[in-house]
Amino acid sequence: MSERRAPGAGRLVAGAAPAGEGAIGDQQRHWVETFAANAEMYGPESSEPGRHAAGLFVAEGLSPVLELGAGQGRDTLELLRRGLEVHALDFAPDALAGIAALAGPGLAGRLRTTVHDVRLALPFAERSFDACYSHMLFTMALTTEELETLAGEVHRVLRPGGLCIYTVRHTGDAHYGAGRSLGDDRYENGGFAVHFFDRPLVERLAAGFELEDVTAFEEGGLPRRLWRVTMRRR
Ligand SMILES: C[S@@+](CC[C@H](N)C(=O)[O-])C[C@H]1O[C@@H](n2cnc3c(N)ncnc32)[C@H](O)[C@@H]1O
Structure with missing residues (x-):
């Protein structure tokens, strides 16, 4: 795993992309700020x-x-409070450090964190996790090709029978088609780049998994319109 300086962060970020590398370099800076x-x-x-x-x-x-x-770990803390061991990954180093501080001594023993850009191979051995959870990461600035690689990486690090639950904004969202187009059903609004999913993309990412459930829900004031996708590794 390489170490490079995070754009705008002034800290070393393991495995992060080179500073200023297109949409994602800008996105990392935007999230950190x-x-x-x-x-x-x-x-x-x-x-x-x-x-x-x-x-x-x-x-x-x-x-x-x-x-x-x-x-910033709102769901990491929930997973920890339920007694699970959690390895939290993000490309925003201060946010991850904040989770460890919030967890405190009571929960931190079951928490590990890694600063990493998911465009790069996940820095874990194959079959090292029983489950993967991801709220609104797959729906970031990632291209379809990058998402397919990421889904393959999740498949690699999950044990057979393991669950992957991820959420994404979809093409029924009010912001779909609004703002600056980045191509590949990605649009930037207020500095945030979002990849809006359609059903065929959900099915493409399920290669090697059983697609068990796709449930629509809403979150926030807009509201954001999302799908919660559940798939089980074969
Ligand atoms: C919409 S936020 C969701 C945060 C959290 N899951 C929640 O629901 O509160 C997306 C998160 O993905 C991270 N992120 C975006 N692109 C990333 C990338 N290429 N690699 C790693 N993390 C990324 C951002 O730093 C941010 O923390």
């Missing part, structure tokens, strides 16, 4: 998909859990 300016960007409570995923993982005894795009 946004989190610095908003201590609780999505509020203090866990999300609905976070609670749902935690319930399923506990019911099936699936631990450790890999969380991709953990952000």
